[in-house]
Amino acid sequence: MSRKKVAISVGDLNGIGIQLALENHDIISQEIEAVYCIDRNMLEQAAHKLNLTIPSNFQTVEDLEGYFEIEPGVVRKESGAYAYASFVRAVALARNKKVDAITTLPIHKKAWELAGVAYKGHTDALRDFFDAEAIMMLGSPQMYVALFTEHIPLREVAGSINEKALTRFLIDFYQTAKPSTQVGVLGLNPHAGDDGVLGDEERIIQKAIENAHREIGTKIFSAPLVPDVAFTPRVRANYTHYIAMYHDQGLAPLKALYFDEGINVSLNLPILRTSVDHGTAFDIAYKGVKISSLSYLNAVKYIVDHTIR
Structure with missing residues (x-):
């Protein structure tokens, strides 16, 4: 049986989400095929700041606009706009049947607001996107x-x-x-x-x-x-x-x-979406702190174990 393909929106890049994605890629790749909604330039910047190696099979997307300089732990409209663009791309991939489901990494609601995003969070947006x-x-x-x-x-x-x-x-x-x-x-x-x-x-x-x-x-x-x-x-x-x-x-x-x-x-919803149940943890982002991956791994495992209907 083939592995499910999952789009992962990377959340606020000033937070811990991209560290979770990089550190746990080899683990989740045993269960799913992950497509990360981040462009190569932003990924390389984040990995450099984290001093982490990018896995060779780490799939990214092209043409995700909004390059900015990552500022760990800072609430910025630029990081909010990028997080929203990453989420929208993940939803589009699921809507168009390019992936089987999506997993979202943590956003900062204030950063979304500063970026002019009309929604308070992922769930509000999904209701509007699918009229459900x-x-x-x-x-x-x-x-x-x-x-x-x-x-x-x-x-x-x-x-x-x-x-x-x-x-x-x-x-x-x-x-x-x-x-x-x-x-x-x-x-x-x-x-x-x-x-x-x-x-x-x-x-x-x-x-x-x-x-x-x-x-x-x-x-x-x-x-x-x-x-x-x-x-x-x-x-x-x-x-x-x-x-x-x-x-x-x-x-x-x-x-x-x-x-x-x-x-x-x-x-x-007509798509399956899971997410971590924690925030951006700005206080420890990019500080070399070991981060619990249980929530992220469970979010991916739920997709492995469930279908939409």
């Missing part, structure tokens, strides 16, 4: 968490929980994540609302769960779980997948448990 309701799921084989709301202010979360949108989210999640065991759905309020004493959003969540069950024909989702006990060992023994109502509700426990090995997966 992409779902952000993060985690590791031990535990995955999908986020109903993502990068919005906490004060807006409760108002964003409505029956129709959550029903659609649950159905899409089931159809694309393909969980084999029951999925834990978190309530929003302390004590999951205590029967309305501490809030009534759980009634909306429960109704959405019932709607989804009727549509998909199986009872795969739990009743709203009390958030502060949902990730205790006793409860976690029942679930490998969770649905969180907001960003920190799901990601704080996930990162406490599996920070180094977690990945980001974009579900409900």
Whole structure:
């Protein structure tokens, strides 16, 4: 069976992404054929600054505009523009069936903003590119968490929980994540609302769960779980997948448990996209520091083990 071909967008070149790509190329090449969305000139500059050798079979792309001088650890519009161009090229390769999937290395959101990029991150852009309701799921084989709301202010979360949108989210999640065991759905309020004493959003969540069950024909989702006990060992023994109502509700426990090995997966798209679940680490970029590669290697392994439908 032939290896899958994967486009890798290199992220912000002022950060640690290109070090991860160079140091782990031989490892991932045993599983996939990697195409790195970086041009040769920028690659050679980065490798020189890192004092790393470029592997002979390190495939790059041509005509990726935006050459700039790498400044380790500095937020710059030039590095943001290049990171976005790298990502767009990776998506184009996947859209045109030149590769089987894409893996994205970390960007800096402020650098994207300085470069005039209209999106807050990869997932926002993918929704627009494909006119699809992409779902952000993060985690590791031990535990995955999908986020109903993502990068919005906490004060807006409760108002964003409505029956129709959550029903659609649950159905899409089931159809694309393909969980084999029951999925834990978190309530929003302390004590999951205590029967309305501490809030009534759980009634909306429960109704959405019932709607989804009727549509998909199986009872795969739990009743709203009390958030502060949902990730205790006793409860976690029942679930490998969770649905969180907001960003920190799901990601704080996930990162406490599996920070180094977690990945980001974009579900409900016509392409398969995975990403590392960490940032650019500007504080250690180009300083000769050993960087954990678990997240990057797991992001690639997820592609090896999964298909889009």
